[in-house]
Amino acid sequence: MAAITPDTVPEGTQAGKQKRGRIEREQIKWGLIFLSPWLIGIVIFYLIPFIASFGFSLVEFNLAVPEETSFVGFSNWRRALFDDPNVYESFGVTFLFAAISLPIGMIFALLLALLMNSNSVRGKAFFRTMFFMPTMVPLVATVLIWGGVLNEQTGWYNILLQNVFGIEAVGVSGLRWLADPRLIYFTLTFIGLWAVGNTMMITLAGLQGVPTEMYEAADIDGAGYWRKMISITVPMISPVLFYNLVLGAIGLMQYFLVPFVLNGGNGFPDGTTNYVGIYFYNQAFKFFNMGYGATIAWLIFLVSLVLTVVLFGSARYWVYYAGEE
Known part of the structure; x- marks a missing residue:
């Protein structure tokens, strides 16, 4: 029936x-x-x-003396917005790191995806698995491993540079990957690339969704590789790139675990790793100022929301969706 x-x-x-x-x-x-x-x-x-x-965020609440909790209205907000320069400094550090890390991460993921989508590469399934596997490793373990690898005295990276390439990398005058303010952002970006496999797989899925007929028509017209890349590949995968951009921007606004595991959230070296997520953690869970910490958390949320709205507003100028005029 x-x-x-x-x-x-x-x-x-x-x-x-x-x-x-x-x-x-x-x-x-x-x-x-x-x-x-x-x-x-x-x-x-x-x-x-x-x-x-x-x-x-509307109360003065300290975990050390919870009995002294009191309602203070928007005093925490006024302090964060007008009286605490550390808030703006931490946001500035976060935006500076994002301006370096986000483009490098997205470009690297795109290059890997293009390589894994190429017909000239053998064993692509194996390499895709190898690139994705680091994302399965707990991030704390990954950071501890890289902290040892990049150690200025005993890390094998500096030893390799010195013994193989003759670069003076070990010792007082060597490369201090985790202690030099001029190198720290690139070092943290490099550590982040270790887990770029997830972004690569998403980008690869977008590449495999590009109609082959468009490339065939471009070949007939005599278009070269870069012309096809600019005129076909990038526009067709722009929704995927936009997705990665939004998630990457939001993720970097909450950047916390890597600098916290490496240095305990003390801003070393010279305050260059005092990200806003670190500042929030210190206020809420180190100094027990839960009310003020909640205020900073809400500021992170509001800034992330504004940033997301701006990105979505810009999408109409460069993101192409099939079926739309």
């Missing part, structure tokens, strides 16, 4: 409309039942803490 669905109900009759309504309500009910674990998790672990954090 055929299943009764809204499509088999006779149109235009009162009984048909009632039966269709019952079936749709039944479908909605079961849909909500199956979604309920996710919805409950969202409410408990995201929505309620999200609202509570704004309430914390």
Whole structure:
């Protein structure tokens, strides 16, 4: 017997409309039942803490002396926006690092994806797996490994540069990858490239979705590799690039774990790693100023929101979606 669905109900009759309504309500009910674990998790672990954090930003709450908690209104906001220069310095450090790290990461992921999409590369499945595997390693373990690899005295990277290439890299006058303010951003970017496999795979999926007919037509017209790259490849994968850009920008606004594991969140060297995520952590969990820490967390959220809105506003000028004029 055929299943009764809204499509088999006779149109235009009162009984048909009632039966269709019952079936749709039944479908909605079961849909909500199956979604309920996710919805409950969202409410408990995201929505309620999200609202509570704004309430914390309106009180003076120190975990060391919780009995002295008091309502202070927008005093924490006024302090963060007008009286605390460290907030703007930490945002400036974060934006500077993002301006260096984000373009390098996206370009590197694109180059890897182009290489893995090339027909001239053998064993592509193996290399794709190798590039993606580092993303499966816990980030703390990855940072500790790279901290040893880039150590200025015992790290094998400096030893390799000195013994193989003759570069004076070991010792007091050597390359201090993690201690030189001029190198630290590039070092942290380099560590980040270790886990670029996820971005590479997303970009690769976009490349494989480009119609081959467009390349064939370009070949007939005599277009070279770079002309096809600029006129076909980049526009066709621009939604994927935009996706990676938005996620990368939001992720860098919350950049925390790598400098925290390397240096304990002390801003070493010379305050160059005092990112806004580090500043938030120190205020909330090191000095126990939960009210002020919640305020900084909300500032991070608002800045990320504004940045996302700006990126989406710019998308209409350079992101191409198939089917749109």
